[in-house]
Amino acid sequence: MKKVIILGCTGSIGKSAIDVIKSMPGDFKVTALSAHSNEEELLNQAKILDVKKMALTGKKPVDGSITYYSPNGLLDMIADVGADIVVNGVAGADGLLPSVTSLKTGKNLALANKETVVMAGSLITDIASQNNKKIIPVDSEHSAIFQLLEGKKKEDIDEIIITASGGAFRDLPVSELKNVKLEDAIKHPNWSMGTKITIDSSSMANKGLEVIEAYLLFNIPLSKIKVLIHPQSMVHSMIRTAEGSLYAQISKPDMRVPIQNALTWPDVGPSLFGRLDLAGVSLTFQAPDLEKYRMLKLAYTAAELGQGSSIAYNAANEIAVDAFVNRKIDFLGIPNIVEHTIEKLGFKGIDTIEDIVEADNRTRIFVKEILGNI
Ligand code: NDP
Numbered sequence: 001m002k003k004v005i006i007l008g009c010t011g012s013i014g015k016s017a018i019d020v021i022k023s024m025p026g027d028f029k030v031t032a033l034s035a036h037s038n039e040e041e042l043l044n045q046a047k048i049l050d051v052k053k054m055a056l057t058g059k060k061p062v063d064g065s066i067t068y069y070s071p072n073g074l075l076d077m078i079a080d081v082g083a084d085i086v087v088n089g090v091a092g093a094d095g096l097l098p099s100v101t102s103l104k105t106g107k108n109l110a111l112a113n114k115e116t117v118v119m120a121g122s123l124i125t126d127i128a129s130q131n132n133k134k135i136i137p138v139d140s141e142h143s144a145i146f147q148l149l150e151g152k153k154k155e156d157i158d159e160i161i162i163t164a165s166g167g168a169f170r171d172l173p174v175s176e177l178k179n180v181k182l183e184d185a186i187k188h189p190n191w192s193m194g195t196k197i198t199i200d201s202s203s204m205a206n207k208g209l210e211v212i213e214a215y216l217l218f219n220i221p222l223s224k225i226k227v228l229i230h231p232q233s234m235v236h237s238m239i240r241t242a243e244g245s246l247y248a249q250i251s252k253p254d255m256r257v258p259i260q261n262a263l264t265w266p267d268v269g270p271s272l273f274g275r276l277d278l279a280g281v282s283l284t285f286q287a288p289d290l291e292k293y294r295m296l297k298l299a300y301t302a303a304e305l306g307q308g309s310s311i312a313y314n315a316a317n318e319i320a321v322d323a324f325v326n327r328k329i330d331f332l333g334i335p336n337i338v339e340h341t342i343e344k345l346g347f348k349g350i351d352t353i354e355d356i357v358e359a360d361n362r363t364r365i366f367v368k369e370i371l372g373n374i
């Protein structure tokens with residue numbers, strides 16, 4: 001039985017991970033769970049899964065059986081509890097340190113929290129290899145690429161093609177974007193996900209983060225990483241080998257599949273969530289309009305500029321999305337703020353996790369000042 005810790009168990013990824021584990025009785029034992037503020041759901045899941053170790057990061061728990069609290073308490077729990085693999089479904093930059101602690105305390109990492117890779121880049125892949133541990137991506141595109149790259153030599157890879165649904169505004173002309181509302185941005189055509197990532201899909205900041213994630217996780221030149229809009233969300237990504245062939249991973253848009261693949265890796269599990277029958281299905285692709293999806297273009301700029309700018313891209317976007325959710329800025333305020341932040345903020349070398357945290361904090365202060373002046 002593989003022992004599993006699930007971080008962010010009350011969220012979209014966390015709940016899907018629990019679904020996978022419940023569908024494979026006898027294969028996994030959950031040893032610890034974490035949530036941020038949803039204490040009731042955390043306790044409920046712990047009861048169902050018979051888990052004794054729990055952490056709550058966002059507030060002091062009312063219930064005495066939750067013995068770990070605060071962000072540091074979460075790190076203590078990860079270090080204290082034995083596990084083969086940690087599913088990191090924490091939302092946002094606060095997922096970074098739990099990823100670091102997981103790897104340093106000898107656990108493989110089933111990583112949904114893309115911010116970990118975007119912020120830490122080679123630092124996190126180095127920590128994994130120094131500790132002889134594996135980062136197995138859960139993000140559906142990177143899960144696909146991870147599997148497609150297995151057994152291939154890096155020098156034979158000509159392109160990585162990340163697919164994108166195009167989000168809520170796929171069919172909207174660029175001239176209309178200035179009028180869109182929060183209610184429009186949180187309607188995803190294909191996937192049911194947390195609010196922040198759904199808004200990031202509308203702006204394609206999510207795809208921007210994924211371009212940076214692929215660049216840093218697979219150590220492939222940025223110029224070889226492409227994005228194609230694929231409205232059906234069935235081809236989860238592709239690779240092209242040197243002689244020109246394309247290889248694709250195709251399955252239903254269901255996050256439980258990449259989570260299952262990460263949990264069972266290096267083995268392949270049974271079919272639990274339905275097979276995709278391609279008969280009669282049309283798969284279409286189109287190039288994204290970078291003037292419409294400015295957040296995608298900015299991600300390439302940030303990745304090119306270096307690690308500090310990738311951290312700034314992520315942090316500025318997080319604060320800007322939060323301001324959009326709180327109706328302080330309009331939708332186009334998001335790319336405006338991120339562009340301005342990347343232009344204005346410069347960073348010296350990012351060599352340690354402390355440097356990352358500092359760059360992240362500096363960006364947040366900078367953006368909050370801009371917002372304060374609006
Ligand atoms: P949700 O918002 O649905 O869930 C987030 C989870 O993290 C909740 O359990 C929440 O607890 C917890 N959490 C929130 N803030 C903090 C914090 N500051 N510290 C610790 N825990 C926190 O997010 P998603 O599940 O959608 O996304 C999680 C991660 O996975 C993100 O990085 C996202 O980009 C990535 N991802 C998600 C996909 C999806 O399909 N949803 C697909 C691919 C990647 P509480 O409920 O108590 O607030």
Ligand code: MG
Binds near residue numbers: 139141
């Ligand atoms: Mg994805």
